[in-house]
Structures are given as structure tokens and as C-alpha cells.
Amino acid sequence: MTTSTGPLLFQPLTLRQTTFRNRIWVAPMCQYSVPEQNGIPTDWHLVHLGARAQGGFGLVLTEATAVVPEGRISPQDTGLWNDEQTQAWSRITAFIAGQGARSGVQLAHAGRKASTHRGFPGEPTGPAPASDGGWEPVGPSPVAFTGLVTPHEMSAADLDDTVEAFAAATRRALTAGFDVVELHAAHGYLLHQFLSPLSNTRTDAHGGDFDGRVAFPLRVVDAVRDAWPSDRPLFVRLSATDWAPGGWDLEQTVRLSRLLREHGVDLVDVSSGGNVRADIPVGPGYQVPFSAGVRSGAGIATGAVGLITEPDQAEQVLANGEADAVLLARAALREPAWPLRAASELGLTWREAPYPPAYVRGRWDDAPTRARP
Numbered sequence: 001m002t003t004s005t006g007p008l009l010f011q012p013l014t015l016r017q018t019t020f021r022n023r024i025w026v027a028p029m030c031q032y033s034v035p036e037q038n039g040i041p042t043d044w045h046l047v048h049l050g051a052r053a054q055g056g057f058g059l060v061l062t063e064a065t066a067v068v069p070e071g072r073i074s075p076q077d078t079g080l081w082n083d084e085q086t087q088a089w090s091r092i093t094a095f096i097a098g099q100g101a102r103s104g105v106q107l108a109h110a111g112r113k114a115s116t117h118r119g120f121p122g123e124p125t126g127p128a129p130a131s132d133g134g135w136e137p138v139g140p141s142p143v144a145f146t147g148l149v150t151p152h153e154m155s156a157a158d159l160d161d162t163v164e165a166f167a168a169a170t171r172r173a174l175t176a177g178f179d180v181v182e183l184h185a186a187h188g189y190l191l192h193q194f195l196s197p198l199s200n201t202r203t204d205a206h207g208g209d210f211d212g213r214v215a216f217p218l219r220v221v222d223a224v225r226d227a228w229p230s231d232r233p234l235f236v237r238l239s240a241t242d243w244a245p246g247g248w249d250l251e252q253t254v255r256l257s258r259l260l261r262e263h264g265v266d267l268v269d270v271s272s273g274g275n276v277r278a279d280i281p282v283g284p285g286y287q288v289p290f291s292a293g294v295r296s297g298a299g300i301a302t303g304a305v306g307l308i309t310e311p312d313q314a315e316q317v318l319a320n321g322e323a324d325a326v327l328l329a330r331a332a333l334r335e336p337a338w339p340l341r342a343a344s345e346l347g348l349t350w351r352e353a354p355y356p357p358a359y360v361r362g363r364w365d366d367a368p369t370r371a372r373p
């Protein structure tokens with residue numbers, strides 16, 4: 001569906017003073033491609049993220065990037081806790097900016113789901129032993145994720161240190177040239193572990209009822225917002241539901257999203273699941289209703305993600321008012337220049353689409369029907 005001003009997917013979006021050229025964004029995706037296990041992004045990350053900036057996405061989000069070494073999911077994750085990492089990210093953000101895209105870093109701490117094997121095909125899965133670079137994970141409570149190690153319960157001092165680590169990583173994100181910070185509070189990682197009663201059994205001020213369970217994530221949000229310039233947007237990725245009885249759910253997600261708006265968050269990236277094993281009714285756009293619920297219920301901008309694969313389908317999400325932007329993960333792996341095909345399918349000419357000059361000869365709306373020396 002198009003409007004008189006063209007497809008909604010290609011309408012720019014401005015959050016604070018940051019404008020995105022379109023509303024088709026690359027979802028965060030772990031690449032497990034730091035063989036040195038030092039958290040420093042490599043040429044793989046430059047090419048992987050850079051190709052999607054060339055391919056016309058409006059925002060390219062990095063994978064979950066750890067704020068401390070023990071916050072990595074696997075030893076091969078990227079990080080943002082030292083100067084070498086900051087420097088390496090700078091090269092990547094500069095390339096992305098040069099393509100007219102915005103860059104965002106997803107800051108993360110894996111908590112009780114840290115220190116696992118990356119699980120590439122043919123490689124082991126499950127907890128990574130020290131001999132493979134693993135460590136002892138921490139979490140809100142000594143409650144293990146099925147099949148993983150029981151975490152060490154975080155002390156009050158651990159919580160203070162972790163808040164500061166998120167703030168320090170945010171300052172590094174600024175130095176590295178990122179336009180957006182997204183806090184990873186979904187998929188059963190540390191901040192989500194605090195939110196859900198299935199993983200947070202604390203009896204102090206950081207557990208118990210809704211207010212107690214959201215307290216630590218809100219402390220992190222406040223510290224990050226303080227460290228992040230007021231012209232740059234802050235996103236939070238939430239799992240809208242644990243898909244499990246007695247767990248985190250949409251009603252609490254909407255309630256938290258209202259608080260996030262009050263605390264200076266600009267957009268909620270609405271995903272689901274990951275905190276406990278559950279049967280998830282997966283299908284096209286299966287999480288879009290959660291995005292719609294947060295957008296209307298909390299009055300905050302949202303991103304929709306999850307099996308959004310076709311241009312018409314993505315356009316419809318925006319036309320229905322279910323989200324302000326769509327995020328693509330697996331479709332973007334298959335097709336780094338998905339937005340360029342979408343532009344053509346939705347009726348834009350190549351001049352109206354975000355083609356790099358060097359790719360114009362491969363444009364979709366002038367398929368190769370004549371000889372090109």
C-alpha cells in the first residue's frame with residue numbers, strides 16, 4: 001500500500017534530532033565472529049554491517065554488545081568496555097554513516113545466559129567451560145535457565161557496578177560515533193531476567209512486585225540516558241511476553257513502556273520470549289500485535305520485529321499503525337539489499353531509492369534486459 005507521498009517504509013523518521021532515511025532497520029544479530037575472544041569487532045563486522053548500510057537500510061543495529069566481559073553470551077561476542085573496541089567500532093560507524101544509514105549499538109549483559117558456546121553448525125552447544133574461554137555467570141537470583149549453569153546472585157555492589165558499566169559503554173558508544181543506543185532487555189538476558197518473576201526471586205528492593213522487578217532496568221535506563229546526548233535516541237528492546245504462565249506479559253510490558261517513555265526512552269523494539277523454554281506460536285508477523293499494543297497502550301514509538309519478510313507485509317504494518325519502523329533479521333541475512341528490492345516492489349523509481357551510486361547499474365527497476373559492457 002502506498003500513500004500520495006509514497007510508501008510509508010521510505011518516509012524518513014525523526015526521533016529527537018536524529019533522522020532515519022527510512023523505516024526499514026537491521027535487527028540486532030549476534031555474529032559470534034570474534035575469534036580472538038577479546039570483544040573487538042573484526043573485518044567480519046565491518047563487511048556484514050557495512051553491506052546492509054549499502055543495501056539501503058535506514059538503521060543498522062549491531063549485535064548484542066557486552067558492557068563487561070562476563071556479560072557476553074559467548075566468548076566470541078563483541079564488547080564495548082575498552083578503548084580498542086571503541087576504536088574498532090569507530091571504523092564501522094564511519095562506514096555506515098558514509099552510506100547514509102544510521103548506526104546503533106545494542107548494549108547487553110547476558111546474565112544467567114552468559115558463557116555459552118556459540119553453537120555454530122558442528123560445534124558444541126550449552127555452557128562453555130573455562131578451557132573454551134567460559135566463566136561463571138551472574139544473575140538476579142540463583143535460578144538457572146534450563147540446561148545452563150546456576151548463576152551467582154548479584155550483590156548490591158554488583159548491581160551498582162553493572163549500572164556504571166552500562167553508562168561507561170554508552171560514553172564509549174558516543175566516542176565510537178553511534179547514532180542510537182538500544183538496551184537489550186529482551187530474550188532472557190540480564191535486564192529481562194530482572195523483569196520476570198520466573199527468573200527474579202529476590203526479596204530486596206530489586207525483586208518482588210512489578211515496581212521491584214523494574215527497578216534495576218530503570219536504574220540502567222536512567223544512567224544510560226544521562227550519559228547519552230539529548231539529541232540522540234535511546235531504544236529499549238523488550239520481550240512482550242515470556243509465553244509462560246506466571247511470567248512477564250503484555251500488560252506489564254505496556255506498563256513498563258509508559259515508565260520508559262517518562263524516563264527518556266524514545267522507542268521500544270518489541271520482541272518476545274527467551275527467558276524460559278516455551279512453545280511460541282511462530283508465524284508471519286507474530287509479534288506485530290505486541291508492538292501495536294505497546295504503541296497504543298503506552299504512547300511510545302515502536303519497532304516491530306519477527307517474521308516480517310515481504311515488502312507489502314512490512315508496509316501494511318506501518319499503514320495499520322502497528323509500528324513506526326520494522327526490523328528485519330533473517331531476511332536481512334538472506335538479502336543484504338532488501339530495501340532496494342522493496343523500493344522497486346512498492347513503486348519507487350531507483351532515483352527515489354537509497355542506491356549507492358556504484359550499485360545503480362544493478363537496479364531492480366531496470367532489470368538487465370540489454371547488454372551492458
Ligand SMILES: Cc1cc2nc3c(=O)[nH]c(=O)nc-3n(C[C@H](O)[C@H](O)[C@H](O)COP(=O)(O)O)c2cc1C
Nearest residue numbers: 027028029030063064305306307308328329330331
Ligand atoms: C543470527 C541471529 C542472531 C541474533 N542475535 C540477536 C541479538 O544479538 N540481539 C537481539 O536482540 N536479537 C537477536 N536475534 C533476534 C533477531 O533480532 C530477531 O528479533 C528475530 O530473529 C526475529 O526476527 P526475524 O524473523 O526477522 O529473523 C538474532 C537472530 C538471529 C537470526
